[in-house]
Amino acid sequence: MSGSLNITSAIVDPALLDLPWNRPLDTWPDDSIAALPKGISRHLVRFVHLSGYVIAIKETSVELARREYEMLRSLQRLDVPCVDPIAVITNRTDDDGEPLEAVLVTRHLKFSLPYRALYSQRLRDDTATRLVDALAVLLVRLHMIGFFWGDVSLSNTLFRRDAGAFAAYLVDAETGQLYNGLSNGQRENDLEIARVNIAGELLDLAAGGRTDESLDPVEVSDGIVAAYRSLWTELTGSESFASSERWRISQRVERLNSLGFDIEELAIKTDDSGTRVRIQPKVVDAGHHSRRLLRLTGLDAQENQARRLLNDLDSYAAALTGKDLDEEMVAHEWLATVFEPVVRAIPRDLKGRLEPAEMYHQMLEHRWYLSQNESRDVPLAEAVGSYIENVLRFRRDEDTMIDPATGTLTLPVEVPDEDDWRARV
Incomplete structure (x- = not known):
């Protein structure tokens, strides 16, 4: 490397120095590039292998790279779903001493996909609605901490499967700003930006024949409001x-x-006559079910996944009649005798298809369909085998391939989802 490279990093990883920072990002060798799906970006973005994990590298200006890095670190401290910032690298020069753009480095969010990779030939109406609903939840969480996004869109969001729904993560904070609180006008501005951007993104897909004929882009985008x-x-x-x-x-x-939020404080007031009571939650935090699951079992899951796993755990506890066990002991037994054996039963070549919590949720759904169709209580072991052979083997890995040289997305085969399982069983 020529020149004096400046690296500001949130991690200590000497392997960062081994990457070819003296070359423009679009000329990096193919053996450095990780084949992962990516969304639309105003900047050049590449995925790269680093020390056993994958990073996303975005070329941008020095000011924007530093600003976004600090913003993502602030959001991370506030426990907002977003990508992890790793480093800002500036003062890059090529071998001839010519300056190169600064880069922002973030960690790739495992098992996440841009919205364009969540469909195969066509985007279905219900999938589009679930994506918009997930983005609405993320936007509410951001506004509650005083974050004005300024560029809300499906393209600036990554999605992870969450027990039949999706969980949304902020991936681009370039235009964002943190305040002590947002006015109604600021919130409405962000909401209108979201509505217009989503409509445009879905209209673009519709123009390319990538949506179901029944999908109304404007109606779906209005759904976020x-x-x-x-x-x-x-x-x-x-x-x-x-x-x-x-x-x-x-x-x-x-x-x-039930919506997945905890109340830290509740304001309760009575009127002078004492006949009426007024309540208002003062501080509300997301992740009620995921925190309970993590506390009981050590499993880190999305909110809906955690809700489903906790329901299974509670059903298991209800069946332990005559046993005087506390909640933590029951959870440990369920983890060791139910959840972990199911995960271990997944063949090695299929383990990358989905997160373990999502696999378990889908297996429970599959077991329910089997039991309904056969009018009997299908044993867990039988349901696991049927799920592996009839559902999981037909899924693609969430690591959808892209051509490293062209960056074009290779569309996957049709993925069976919950609505298709009835036909398979």
Whole structure:
């Protein structure tokens, strides 16, 4: 490498020095490039192998690289779903001493996909709706911590499967800004940007014949407004009721928990007459089910996946009649005798298809369909074998291939989802 390279890094990995920073990113050798799906970006982005994991490298200006790096670190400290920032590299020069653009390095989010890689030949209406709903949840979480995105879109988001739904992660914070709080006007501005961008992205797919004929891009994009406002009201809105209906306080808490949010503090006020009560959640945090699952089992899963695994754990506990076991002991037994044997049963060549928690969720769904079709309680071992042979083998790896030289996406074969399992069984 020529010149004096400047690296600001959140990790200590000497292997960063071994990459060819003296070459423009679009000329890096193919043996450095990782074949992973990528979305649309205004900047050149490449995936690269580094010390047993994959990083995303984006060429941009020095100012934007440093700003986005610091913003992602701030969001990470606030426990917002986003990509992990690794380094900013500046003062790059080629072998002739000519300056090269700075780069932002982030860790590739394992098992995540850009929205264009979540369909094969056509994007279905229900898939598009689930993506928009996931983005609405992410936008609410960002707004609650005072983050104004400024460029909300499907392209600036990565998605991970989450028990029949999707979990959204922020991947581009270049235009974002953190405030002490957002005004209604700022939130509405972000929401309108999201609506317009999503409509444009889906219209682009429709123009290329990549959507179902039944899909209305404008109607789907309008869905983010409805989903956002419904969730925002549930999380931040106040509620008034008669003092004789105090059970509604617990009901509100349970309703928020069912949405995957915890209440850190609840403001409760009565009127002067004491006949009416007014409640309002003051601080609400996401991840209720995933935190409980992590505490009980050590499994780190998406929120819907955690909810499904906890339901299975609770069913297992209910069947342990006559045993005086606390919750932690039951969870340990379920992990050792149910969950881990199922994961170990997955053949080595199929383990990269999905995350273990998502595989387990899909296996439970498959077992339910089998039991319904055959009018019997299908044993777990039989359901696992059927799922592997009839569902999992027909899935592609989430590591969808792209051509390193051209960056063009190679569309995968059609992926059977929950609606297709009935036909398979």
